[in-house]
Amino acid sequence: MWKRFRSNIGAVIGVVLLVLVIAIAIFAPLIFANSPWQMVQRPFLAPFAMDGLPLGTDTLGRDVAAQLAYGARVSLLVGLVSTLVALLIGVPLGALAGFYGGYVDEGAMRFTEFFQTIPNFALAIVLVAIFEPTLASITLAIAIVSWPPVARLVRAEVMSVRKREFVDAATLAGLSKPRILVRQVLPNTVSPIIVMASLMVATAILLESSLSFLGLGDPNAMSWGYMIGAARTVIRSSWWLSFFPGVAIIITVLALNLIGEGLNDALNPHLSRKGKA
Amino acid sequence: MKHLKATTFLIAAALAAPLAAQEAGGRLDIVVQPEPPSLMLGLVQNGPTQLVAGDIYEGLLQYNTDLDPQPLLAESWEISEDGLTYTFHLRDGVTWHDGEPFTADDVVFSADVFLRETHARLRSSLAYVESITAPDPLTVVFQLKEPFGPFISVFETGTMPMVPKHIYEGTDFATNEMNATPIGTGPFKFEAWEKGSFIHLVKNEDYYVDGLPYLDEVYYRVIPDAASRAVAFETGEVDVLPGGSVENWDVPRLTEMEGVCSTGSGWEFFAPHAWMWLNNREGPTSDVRFRQAVMYAMDRNFQRDVVWNGFGTVATGPVSSKTNFYSDDVTIYDYNPDKAKELLEEMGYDGEAVRLLPLPYGETWQRWAEAIRQNLTEVGINVEIDSTDVAGWNEKTSQWDYDMAFTYLYQYGDPALGVSRNYTSDQISKGSPWNNVEGYENPELDEKWFSAATMISPEDRQTAYNEIQKEIVDDVPVAWLLELEFPTIYRCDIKDLVTTGIGVNDGPRNAWIEK
Numbered sequence: 001m002w003k004r005f006r007s008n009i010g011a012v013i014g015v016v017l018l019v020l021v022i023a024i025a026i027f028a029p030l031i032f033a034n035s036p037w038q039m040v041q042r043p044f045l046a047p048f049a050m051d052g053l054p055l056g057t058d059t060l061g062r063d064v065a066a067q068l069a070y071g072a073r074v075s076l077l078v079g080l081v082s083t084l085v086a087l088l089i090g091v092p093l094g095a096l097a098g099f100y101g102g103y104v105d106e107g108a109m110r111f112t113e114f115f116q117t118i119p120n121f122a123l124a125i126v127l128v129a130i131f132e133p134t135l136a137s138i139t140l141a142i143a144i145v146s147w148p149p150v151a152r153l154v155r156a157e158v159m160s161v162r163k164r165e166f167v168d169a170a171t172l173a174g175l176s177k178p179r180i181l182v183r184q185v186l187p188n189t190v191s192p193i194i195v196m197a198s199l200m201v202a203t204a205i206l207l208e209s210s211l212s213f214l215g216l217g218d219p220n221a222m223s224w225g226y227m228i229g230a231a232r233t234v235i236r237s238s239w240w241l242s243f244f245p246g247v248a249i250i251i252t253v254l255a256l257n258l259i260g261e262g263l264n265d266a267l268n269p270h271l272s273r274k275g276k277a
Numbered sequence: 278m279k280h281l282k283a284t285t286f287l288i289a290a291a292l293a294a295p296l297a298a299q300e301a302g303g304r305l306d307i308v309v310q311p312e313p314p315s316l317m318l319g320l321v322q323n324g325p326t327q328l329v330a331g332d333i334y335e336g337l338l339q340y341n342t343d344l345d346p347q348p349l350l351a352e353s354w355e356i357s358e359d360g361l362t363y364t365f366h367l368r369d370g371v372t373w374h375d376g377e378p379f380t381a382d383d384v385v386f387s388a389d390v391f392l393r394e395t396h397a398r399l400r401s402s403l404a405y406v407e408s409i410t411a412p413d414p415l416t417v418v419f420q421l422k423e424p425f426g427p428f429i430s431v432f433e434t435g436t437m438p439m440v441p442k443h444i445y446e447g448t449d450f451a452t453n454e455m456n457a458t459p460i461g462t463g464p465f466k467f468e469a470w471e472k473g474s475f476i477h478l479v480k481n482e483d484y485y486v487d488g489l490p491y492l493d494e495v496y497y498r499v500i501p502d503a504a505s506r507a508v509a510f511e512t513g514e515v516d517v518l519p520g521g522s523v524e525n526w527d528v529p530r531l532t533e534m535e536g537v538c539s540t541g542s543g544w545e546f547f548a549p550h551a552w553m554w555l556n557n558r559e560g561p562t563s564d565v566r567f568r569q570a571v572m573y574a575m576d577r578n579f580q581r582d583v584v585w586n587g588f589g590t591v592a593t594g595p596v597s598s599k600t601n602f603y604s605d606d607v608t609i610y611d612y613n614p615d616k617a618k619e620l621l622e623e624m625g626y627d628g629e630a631v632r633l634l635p636l637p638y639g640e641t642w643q644r645w646a647e648a649i650r651q652n653l654t655e656v657g658i659n660v661e662i663d664s665t666d667v668a669g670w671n672e673k674t675s676q677w678d679y680d681m682a683f684t685y686l687y688q689y690g691d692p693a694l695g696v697s698r699n700y701t702s703d704q705i706s707k708g709s710p711w712n713n714v715e716g717y718e719n720p721e722l723d724e725k726w727f728s729a730a731t732m733i734s735p736e737d738r739q740t741a742y743n744e745i746q747k748e749i750v751d752d753v754p755v756a757w758l759l760e761l762e763f764p765t766i767y768r769c770d771i772k773d774l775v776t777t778g779i780g781v782n783d784g785p786r787n788a789w790i791e792k
Contacts, residue, residue: 037651043583059526059640060583060648133664219635219643219662233504233524233640 004266011262017255021248025072032066036222047240056240059230064241067222068248074223075252078139078208079201085143087197090150091186097151098158099181109155112148120145124207128216135218138211142204153196157189191267195260202256209249224249301491303790305771307517307781308506309476309497316467316476317456318438319387320395327435328519329476329497331782333374334461335439337365337384337417338432340778342545344601344690346429347777350379350439350462351417360424360733367415371485373441374466381411386442388419395450402431402694424733427691430601433546434783436689464490464786474499478785491789503639507531516771519781520544520763525586525641531766538769541588541762543780548597548695549763551685553633553649553756557716560680561631561658566624568753571681572610574617574656575649581759584645588764592757594750595696599760600688602729602742607750617656630659634674634682637667642683674710685761686711690778692742693730700754701726717754 005011024031034040043061045053055064097108115123124141131137161167162185170180211217212225213232224245231241309328315321318330337351346354351365371379389409392399405425410418421428431437439462444455459467462485465478476497480490498515500506507527509515511534520543523531532539555562555571562568577591596603633653635646650660660681665673674682688695698704701723704713722745729741765781767774770791774784 035651035654037647037654039579039583039648039651060644129666215643216664219646219664230640230644234526237526237530 001266005262008262008265010258014255014258017251021072021252024069025076028069028073032069034066036067036070037062044238055244058241059234064244067227068244070222071224071227074221075205075208079204082139082142082204083197083200086147086150086200090147091154094151094154095158095181095186098155099162112151116148128211133216133218135221138208138218142207146200153192154189157192158185161185161188195264198256198260198263202253205253299491299789300792303492304494305492305517305785306496306498306515308500308515308519308522310522312499315456316459319391319440320451322435327782331434332465332478332785333459333463333467334434335463336432336434336437340433340546342542342778344545344778361421363419365417368485369415371462372483373462374460377443379462380414381417383439383442384417385409385411386446387440388437391440391445391450392437399431399436424731426730426732426738427693430690430694465495490786492785495785516768518766520765528586528764536769539764539766540775541764543765543775544763545599546690546778547687548599549685549687549761550592550597551758551761554674554682554684554715555755556680557754561626561629562680564624565752566620570617570620571756572753573613575652576612577758580645580648584641584648588762589759592760594746594757595700596692596746597688597760601691602739604743604746606743607747614656621657628659630661631680632663633660634663634665634679636683637665637670671710674714675708697726700749715755722748
């Protein structure tokens with residue numbers, strides 16, 4: 001599997017980019033000793049206008065490079081945690097619905113549809129506005145709007161897997177139903193979940209940025225969306241303030257998508273052979 | 278230091294025939310932001326309504342940029358020696374826009390009946406009034422129960438607009454159908470209102486001053502987005518951007534354009550004063566040393582130069598330097614982080630987090646909160662910015678659920694009208710974001726505020742207010758920030774647009790366009 005993944009150039013590039021972003025996020029305090037909120041120089045310095053400020057300064061004279069690095073932490077953190085929470089909601093619900101069928105399935109799916117009928121972003125805005133924007137509320141809101149597709153995917157996978165012979169064999173061997181679900185069925189649905197999760201991280205990063213752009217970010221956390229939102233009013237005079245965080249978002253989301261695609265090909269032999277052989 | 282001239286005024290109508298240089302004709306397009314809820318100035322007095330309705334309605338007096346009263350509907354007035362009797366002589370031959378004559382009965386009805394019911398701010402000044410009478414059709418007498426120093430400042434158009442008795446008497450004011458087509462005595466008449474787009478006013482041909490107004494028509498344009506407003510000005514679609522209609526950092530770009538002028542004048546009557554409420558009741562902000570530390574920790578010159586793009590003045594205390602009875606003989610809080618750290622050390626501040634509530638009025642205010650948080654963080658204060666919308670801000674400040682909260686309020690020319698309300702203990706009452714929200718209690722000062730308001734002689738009042746300012750500044754009940762300045766941006770061929778203390782609100786009356 002790793003071999004197949006490696007042979008996909010796009011996926012490898014994705015991994016390299018993502019590792020880079022993660023490294024910057026982790027080492028941000030070492031690279032930039034100052035807080036990203038600190039006003040270090042005159043405002044509106046263009047990139048490379050002054051040594052030590054390669055990306056210039058923002059409306060208050062804060063170091064844009066430092067903001068980018070610290071922003072990576074927020075974006076990645078929100079992306080990862082919200083995806084984990086979404087999986088924690090979606091996987092059990094989908095698994096139960098798919099495995100037990102009947103009323104359980106009906107109930108779970110109606111519940112899921114209820115969430116699916118509300119547009120994602122609108123629901124996220126409402127949730128954040130109600131809870132007041134903090135990192136925790138934003139993460140939770142993103143998780144709440146992103147779990148329904150997970151539930152549906154897991155349900156479909158579980159439904160197809162539970163009809164296989166090895167499940168019958170396990171039943172004959174006297175294993176209890178919950179045990180079969182957890183030990184036999186679920187492990188066989190992991191690969192599509194992984195692929196989906198990697199794409200969900202990307203979506204979550206975009207959602208967080210959009211919320212921050214609209215001013216619904218955590219006012220105490222520097223994030224890329226916040227940077228763009230704060231810079232949009234000066235976009236004509238100071239392009240770099242919105243350009244660099246925009247590029248950062250594109251790179252990160254692109255990297256995650258490339259990885260997701262690579263994983264999809266690697267974990268799904270039927271598909272990959274078509275394309276690559 | 279400024280002295281209010283409250284002596285008898287008898288100014289002959291300074292209305293010589295228009296000078297040859299002033300040219301009649303033309304149209305002005307002025308931005309109004311946001312769209313006013315109503316143009317009936319007697320019922321609604323928010324900023325946008327005052328901007329538009331200031332051309333339709335008029336008060337008895339207007340005020341120049343030094344806040345001296347000038348004739349408007351009253352051509353002269355006398356104040357008795359004991360400060361209890363105000364006699365106004367009305368201009369002859371004034372008519373309402375529908376042709377009915379304007380008389381002293383209208384004044385009595387407006388002040389005593391209509392505005393007493395609808396205008397909260399004026400009502401508190403009218404509490405000093407014993408009776409309002411009209412001995413003849415051109416004379417009105419306000420008889421006071423006790424002297425009230427700032428009384429001569431309450432006759433401004435937005436504070437005491439004259440409303441037509443023949444339309445409103447005996448009706449339910451709020452639901453009167455005529456509210457949609459306001460009738461005033463002003464230089465412009467209401468013509469049309471295309472909701473979401475524009476309000477159209479046309480010249481009042483029968484205006485009582487010969488030659489005025491010069492303009493044929495005025496359009497107030499509704500453009501919801503700040504960036505679009507800037508573009509509309511650049512493309513020539515609008516001619517005037519009243520203060521606050523574009524973001525501060527767009528101001529230099531627009532004023533550098535050819536043929537574009539700007540002025541910070543025209544806000545003297547309002548003197549918008551910005552500060553942070555500091556909750557005096559609980560938490561670190563209840564300690565005077567902490568509050569002083571906040572003052573020393575802030576680099577307010579930086580805030581003015583960077584956040585406000587150089588507009589404004591660092592505030593020295595509760596009274597704006599543009600308001601009457603200002604004094605700068607107070608403790609000056611310069612940027613001094615070391616001093617702030619000492620004070621925090623002395624009080625034993627333990628790093629308890631304090632919440633900072635920005636004013637949700639756009640990017641400038643958000644940046645301002647971030648700059649102050651950074652200043653405070655640097656002296657060791659642990660600050661968290663709360664995030665909220667306008668409704669949430671109102672709720673949190675009026676329910677006292679905050680540690681530090683931004684605000685700015687108007688001063689209306691006199692400390693007794695627009696300043697003492699934020700510091701006297703009788704103004705402590707939950708539910709309003711405009712009163713003594715910080716919970717500052719100082720009975721000794723309460724007494725001084727009260728007696729300064731009821732003194733007759735301006736000199737005595739000045740002495741009293743000097744003393745008050747000196748004392749209160751040491752207590753730092755709130756963290757004073759800046760005297761805000763909202764530049765008015767306009768094309769240079771528009772002349773005499775801002776000539777009074779309320780600026781563009783009644784600007785079109787005298788404005789003319791050079792061809």
